Amino acid sequence: MEPIIREAKPEDKPFIEEIARLTWGGEDYLARVFDSWVEDGNFYVLEFDRRIIGTAKLTFLPSKVGWMEGLRVHPNYRGRGFGRLLHNFIVDMGRKLAEEGRIDALEFATYFLNRESIAMAKKDGFKVLIRFLSLAAKVKDFEPVEPEPAELTMEDLTLGIIPLGWKFVHRSEEALEWLRRKAEVYEISGFKFLVEKGRATFTPLSFGLGCIRAMLPAMAWVAKERDEVFELMLPASMMEVLPGIKRLGLGLWDETDEPNVLVFRKGLRAIQG
Structure with a gap:
């Protein structure tokens, strides 16, 4: 039987839940976003041996x-x-969308130890656009403090590329409106931070050890109803103060001297007619 790539259907959920249980020690988010991804569209499954064995x-x-x-x-x-088959399928879709003028580039983020995906992307002409640092903390290690809801402005977006969870958007008015729809924004002691709705990965909008220290109890307060562990996404420049960050109660999933999140980009405008 030849593998088939098709759009995901609601009845595929048990297969996706199984894949999620067997990925990242059962911590994969795929099962949690399944319903919203089916509704959003452009969510595909790879069918082989009469079962769903892959997604993109x-x-x-x-x-x-x-x-x-x-x-x-x-x-x-x-x-x-099969991973290459799914990757090629999405890249080919990107080329068609570029020809239609709907997108100018393909981008994705991956963990620095995901060597297979990194090698595959580089072979296809993807380049590292930017690097970030992902660190984790346990809610129980902090005395949670309730923050105030806040409004997001363009002045708050001091980075050229802004993380929200494991998506990254280029600073623009369009991105500001997208973040206002997709993120929760909080403020404590004059410092603002973002978190994806319903999730526990945070983006501080102010940097420096003092800023991070002030925000951590508030992040723990937001995260405590969502997960036992929460995550911070920081710019690569924070590697310079990594020992100080660790003393605040944050840690790496895997020890490294380099930023552990890579954002790749492949420009597609050159292929438009």
């Missing part, structure tokens, strides 16, 4: 970016070229 998603982001995410292959079927 393309999401439209501001600045005419096609965001690649959710590429998964069931552990029992890895190493057989």
Whole structure:
């Protein structure tokens, strides 16, 4: 039987839940976003042996970016070229969307140890656009303090590329409106931070050890109803003060001397007619 790539359907959910349970030690978010991704569209599954063995998603982001995410292959079927098949499918879709003028580039983010995806992307002409640092903390290590809801302004967006969870948007008015729809914004002691609705990955909008220290109890307050562990996404420049960050109660999933989140980009405008 030849593998088939098709749009995901609601009845595929049990298969996706199984893949999620077997990915990242059961911490994969795929099952949690399944319903919203099916509704959003451009969410695909790979069917083989009468079962769903892989997934891939393309999401439209501001600045005419096609965001690649959710590429998964069931552990029992890895190493057989199915990941490359899904990757190629999304890249080919990106080219068609570029020809239609709907996107200008494909982008995605990945963990620094995801060597297979990194090698595959580089072979296809993707370049590292920017690097970030992801650190984790446990809610129980902080005395949670309730922050105030806040409004997001362009002046708050001091980075050229702003993380929200594991998506990254280019600073623009369009991105500001997108963040206002997708993020919760809080403020404590004059410092603002973002978090994706319903999730526990935070983006501080002020940097420096003092700022992070002030925000951590408030982040713990937001995260305590969502997860036992929360995550911060920081610019790569914060690697310079990593020892101080660790003393605040934050840690790396895997020890490294380099930023552990890579954002890749492949420009597509050159292929437009």
